[in-house]
Amino acid sequence: MEIIELEILSKTKYIKILREAMKYFLRLNDYDEEEQIFFMELALNEAIANVIEHTYNFDENKKILIKFEIEKNIFSVYIRDFGEKIDREKVKSRDLDDIKDHGLGVHIITQVFDEMMWKDINEEGNLLILKKNLGD
Template identity: 35%
Template sequence: MSQPIKLSIPSHPKYLGLIRKVLQELLNYHEVPDETARRLILCVDEACSNVIKHGYGGPCEEPIEATFYIDGDDFKVQIRDYGKQCDSSQIKPRCLDQIKPGGLGTHFINEIMDDVSYCTERAKGTLLTMVKKLKSELTSAQEKDKE
């Protein structure tokens, strides 16, 4: 298993571009197809935005720690914060039938990732773990190329 890549950013939207760039470089290095890479970056960005909005109650300078693992076919990312803990059973994507602004971040994460879990069994904050199987993405990208 390769060493995880760890990055800690302050909980302010101005640092979201930085975390996206680091992840883009990492996914490029592992030759993850562009479309998959874009989607994984979207999920990490949305997760960090949710931490800023809901965990810390708005932009501030508290830590958001992201740890990226690429192990064989698995891409795993863990997002750790030390803010307000949420009731994970209440984190649900909203119905898309109604066209209204907001509430799409959780939908993106659930739609794109294969496994999503929130752990609040700690003194402070939440540990979000998201996993994506890259093998199926690589296969479908290769099939697209053949067409």
């Protein structure tokens, strides 16, 4: 099992650091499908941006914990925030025929990753887990 954990403040400028860390983590673990890595970066970007906007209301002094893990060709991303519990029923993609300039983050995430799930935690906050099979 390979793991790397990072902690950032909820500033949008730090999303690039997470994207780069994920990209190099995957490459260092012999995954070099550049197109898939790009799409995973995009999905990660959307997931973190959603935490910053919807959970933290752009408060830049909150923390976000991120863990990347590879075990038996399954790549997992754990995104932990410390905001209010979210209403999981409201976390869904909008209708793609409804043309707007935002609101496609969940759609992108579910198209890129094989699984998107919320884990119940007893403490304050939320834990989002994204999983992708990297193949053989």
